[in-house]
Amino acid sequence: MKQIRWGIAGPGDIAEKFARAVKNVEGAHVAAVASRSEERGKAFAEKFGIEHVFTGYEAMAESDVVDAVYVCTPQRFHFPCSELFLKNGKHVLCEKPLCVNTNQILSLQGIAKEKNLFLMEAMWTRFLPAINEAKSIIASGEIGEVRGVEADFSFGIPKEANPKLFDVSLAGGATLDVGVYSLTFASIFLGDDYEKLYAVSDVKEGVDLHTAVLIKYKDGVIASLSAGIGLKKPEGAYIYGTKGHVFVPAFFGARELFVTVGGKVRNIKKPPVGGGFEEEIIEACNCIRAGKSESDVMPIEQSIRIARQMDEIRRQIGVRYDFAGE
Numbered sequence: 001m002k003q004i005r006w007g008i009a010g011p012g013d014i015a016e017k018f019a020r021a022v023k024n025v026e027g028a029h030v031a032a033v034a035s036r037s038e039e040r041g042k043a044f045a046e047k048f049g050i051e052h053v054f055t056g057y058e059a060m061a062e063s064d065v066v067d068a069v070y071v072c073t074p075q076r077f078h079f080p081c082s083e084l085f086l087k088n089g090k091h092v093l094c095e096k097p098l099c100v101n102t103n104q105i106l107s108l109q110g111i112a113k114e115k116n117l118f119l120m121e122a123m124w125t126r127f128l129p130a131i132n133e134a135k136s137i138i139a140s141g142e143i144g145e146v147r148g149v150e151a152d153f154s155f156g157i158p159k160e161a162n163p164k165l166f167d168v169s170l171a172g173g174a175t176l177d178v179g180v181y182s183l184t185f186a187s188i189f190l191g192d193d194y195e196k197l198y199a200v201s202d203v204k205e206g207v208d209l210h211t212a213v214l215i216k217y218k219d220g221v222i223a224s225l226s227a228g229i230g231l232k233k234p235e236g237a238y239i240y241g242t243k244g245h246v247f248v249p250a251f252f253g254a255r256e257l258f259v260t261v262g263g264k265v266r267n268i269k270k271p272p273v274g275g276g277f278e279e280e281i282i283e284a285c286n287c288i289r290a291g292k293s294e295s296d297v298m299p300i301e302q303s304i305r306i307a308r309q310m311d312e313i314r315r316q317i318g319v320r321y322d323f324a325g326e
Helices: 013-022 038-048 057-062 075-087 102-115 129-140 174-190 278-289 300-317
Strands: 004-009 028-035 052-055 068-071 091-095 119-122 146-154 194-204 207-217 222-228 236-241 244-249 256-261 264-269
Touching (some): 004 013, 004 278, 013 028, 013 278, 028 038, 028 057, 052 057, 068 075, 075 102, 102 300, 129 244, 129 256, 146 174, 174 194, 174 222, 174 300, 194 300, 207 300
Parallel strands (some): 004 028, 004 068, 028 052, 146 222
Antiparallel strands (some): 146 236, 194 207, 236 244
């Protein structure tokens, strides 16, 4: 099995989860880390036993010590960092959202195709065993015809605890940070052929703190979704059918689900391999070895469809990113 040498761009909290997960994936290891801060990069490398440390992303992009890069910089920099690594011949797995708008994704898609490189948004939710179990239950017809979905991902955090989330110049806000998960959940179970989308939001200083979205699909099914950084919600999701429903606690990192039919509830536990990132890393590695430019589970077109929904949500609530030419 060919070893995939990973580089990490942006050694933060999410990068730590990735570094731990790679240790559970056969045929993969983290060979390098790149940071704008030399001190931060060295500390991260020492903690996870990483051989190569680069100060600045350009140095790692131009090196020959990595095959693929996991991009987990602040959201504003997902596009320029992914572009840099792709142009330097590196495969890219980029943390969600892949980019801040549709045009940026289309640009990356073009580069990846031109250079025959793998590109995927790191939407771990799509690879989780509990989500796949829910899909199987829906397909079996156990809860009947699906007529509605609810998904809420909203946490209350003070601005001083994570200033980046409240900074419009860094593409902060609820929709891009956590709304992408709610939209993805609806997409998994309802598809993307919707008729109308309505969004309302509490926007302060150009950042959406709490956004609610209603989506009506062409067959009359409705999704009720929300995302927030300014208040705490239970963070669960429901799939409603004509015979019963499925409840998925903490759906974005699902480990179990509850199926209710005829008043009877059963609990199904389906934990991931480890912390939850392993499945998407396995998929990325397999695709790279197979010479694929994208994943069948998480194709770029899927990222584009969700990005278009987020573009429309931001249009309706009045959130714009000047740095992205909007």
